[in-house]
Amino acid sequence: TATVAAAVASCGVAIGLALQGSLSNFAGGVLILILKPFEVGDYIIEDTNKNEGTVKEIQIFYTKLSTIDNKTIVIPNGILTNNSLTNATAKEERRLDLKVDISYEADLKVAKSLIERLLQEDPCILKDEDINVFVDSLGESSVVLGARAWVKNEEFWPTRWRLLEKIKLTFDEKGIEIPYQQVVVHMGT
Numbered sequence: 287t288a289t290v291a292a293a294v295a296s297c298g299v300a301i302g303l304a305l306q307g308s309l310s311n312f313a314g315g316v317l318i319l320i321l322k323p324f325e326v327g328d329y330i331i332e333d334t335n336k337n338e339g340t341v342k343e344i345q346i347f348y349t350k351l352s353t354i355d356n357k358t359i360v361i362p363n364g365i366l367t368n369n370s371l372t373n374a375t376a377k378e379e380r381r382l383d384l385k386v387d388i389s390y391e392a393d394l395k396v397a398k399s400l401i402e403r404l405l406q407e408d409p410c411i412l413k414d415e416d417i418n419v420f421v422d423s424l425g426e427s428s429v430v431l432g433a434r435a436w437v438k439n440e441e442f443w444p445t446r447w448r449l450l451e452k453i454k455l456t457f458d459e460k461g462i463e464i465p466y467q468q469v470v471v472h473m474g475t
Contacts, residue, residue: 314363315346324373329439334369337361354443379412379436382446386453387428389463394421394429397462401433404452410441428465 324330324341330351331338337359339351349366351359374380388397402419405411415436422432437445457464 310362310364310368312347312363314365314367315344315348317367318344318349318363319346323371324376328376329374331372331374332361332366332369333371334365374442375439378439379415380439380442382411382433382435382437382442382449384433384446384449384453385422386431386433386450386457387425387464388431388457389428389465392429392462396460397431397457400456400460400462401431401453404449404456405433405435408445408449408452410437410445412436412438427467 318324326341326344328341329339330341337351339353339357339359341349342352342358343350346363348360348362351361353359384401386397386401388394398419402417405417405419406413411417412435416434418432418434420432422430424430454464
């Protein structure tokens, strides 16, 4: 009887280990459906594995996301409830963060004022929120400028892409160099 009990216990442990992931996903699905940290239509970023997209479906074991390039990501609910995630659409507005490198020889004040003007002139930038343009860091071959402004969620990506293009074109027009990594090789004889 001790052998039978040991066999039953071993089977129980094996079944428990085999179902561990499924039970975690099931429990995660229940938590998501009850607590609603996100809903269908929200844009979420699963911070650990960097999966992100629009929530298309919440099932009991899995959640399906649609990426910006129209791929479907199926994420086990256990991962979503056991790791941190960002719900980018939980609020109506989203902060737009831009970083642009300029050469050390470029006129810093002119570059900052050009970026600020482009942000102020853009119709999708929220005018009742602060616009900030600042030196983010001093790199090995460039000064990194940062810019922050606020937009409506649905305007985030189009505004980001449009502003980056406008900044590049304006810098080209004004002679402000955006440096790129260079490697100098000295060859001896």
